[in-house]
Amino acid sequence: MAIATGDLITERSLAVLRDGQSPSGAFVASPNFRVYNFGWLRDGAFCAYALDRVGHSAAAGAWHRWVQEAIERHRPRAEAVLALLASGETPPGGEMLPARYTLDGAIEHEDPVDPWPNFQIDGYGMWLWSLEQHLAGRAPDPEQMRTVELVGRYLAASWRLPCWSCWEEFNGGEHASTLASACAGLDVAARLLGEVAFADDAEHIRAELRSRYVTDGYVALSPGEKRVDSSVLWLGVPFGVFAADDPLVVATVDEVKRQLIGPSGGVYRYRGDTYYGGGEWLLLTSSLAWHESVAGSGESARELRRWVREQARENGDLPEQVTGASQFADDVEPWLERWGPVATPLLWSHAMFLISEAVA
Ligand code: BGC
Secondary structure, eight states: OOOOTTOHHHHHHHHHHHHTBOTTSOBOSOTTOGGGOSEEHHHHHHHHHHHHHTTOHHHHHHHHHHHHHHHHHTHHHHHHHHHHHHTTOOOOGGGSOOSEEOTTSOOOOOOSSSOOOOOOOHHHHHHHHHHHHHHTTOOOOHHHHHHHHHHHHHHHHHTTSOOOOTTSOOGGGOOHHHHHHHHHHHHHHHHHHTOHHHHHHHHHHHHHHHHHSEETTEEOSSTTOOOOBGGGGGGTTTTOSSOTTSHHHHHHHHHHHHHHBOTTSOBOSBTTOOGGGTOEEHHHHHHHHHHHHHTTOHHHHHHHHHHHHHTOOTTSOOOSEEOTTOSOGGGHHHHHHHHOSOOSSOHHHHHHHHHHHHTO
C-alpha cells in the first residue's frame, strides 16, 4: 500500500523526520527530550529505511554519509579495540565504538552525574542492514566498502562480548536482539564485499541463537530466560536472520503476542520493564504490524496500526510510549520528575509508523 498523502499522522511523520535531521545528516532521537539529543545508529537505521520506503532517498543517503564519516573519524579507536581483541584481551566498554554520536559525529563526554551506558553493538549491524536497503542492489562505492569492511570486522570480533541491550540495559549482557542485529550486519557485509568469512561469522551467531537462546521453541530475550523481548521480532522481519515463516520465528512472534500485548492493544518491551513504568511502545506495535503484514495477517496488522494512530497527539506527534496501561504505575512519576514527559515526538516511532503503513 502506498502511504496516504493528506493524512495528518503521515504528513506529521515526514515533517518530524525532516525537521529532526541535522545539516550533518544525523537524525536526533527526539528534538525536545534533553537526553535524546544524540544521533543513535539504531534509531537512525529505521528512520533512513522509512525515508527510502516513501521515496525520500536523498535524506536517507545523507544519513548514511553521516554514519560513514562518524565511523571513519573513529577508525583509530576501532582498530585499537580490534587489535586488543585479537590479542585475547577484552577492552573496557568505554573504549568500544559508541551506540550514539553527537549530531556532529563526535563521541559525547560522559555525564559525571547521570552517566549513561554507550557500549552497544547492535546499531552497527542495523546500519549495515539499512545501508543495503538503501543501495537497493547498487554496488557500494570504494569508500563505503572500506567502512563496511571495518564494521564487518568489528561485529565479527565483538558480538560475543557482554554489552548493553538495545534498551540500554545490561541484564547479564547477552541479548537475542543484539545478536540478531550483528548477524544481519555480517550477512550484509558478506554480500556487499563478497567476503565468505563474514557469512561464516553470521552462521556462528545463528547457531548460538538456536543453541543457547531457545526456550520452549521460541527465542527468549537472553539465555536461560522464559521472557521474550519485543525486539526479538526483528529476527525475522526485517533482519532475516531466520525466515519470517521459520517455525522458530513463528513461535517467537506468538510468544511476543502472548507475553507482551498490553490491555489497551499496544506492545510492551518486556515483562518487568520499569522505564516510565514500562508502558506500551508505539514503535514496537508498528514493528509487530510490519511482521503481520509480511506474514499475511492483514487484519491483525490493521488493528495494531489503528492502535498506534489512536496514540497520536492532536498535531500528529507520536510519543515513545504511552503509560496508561504501564506495568508499574508507581514507576511513572519518578521518571517524569527525573527526565520530564515521555519523549515526544520520537523519530523512531514515526519511522516505524511510516514503514508499517508502507508495507501494508
Ligand atoms: C531506548 C533506545 C533508543 C534511545 C533513543 C532509549 O531509551 O532504550 O533503544 O535508541 O532511547 O531513542
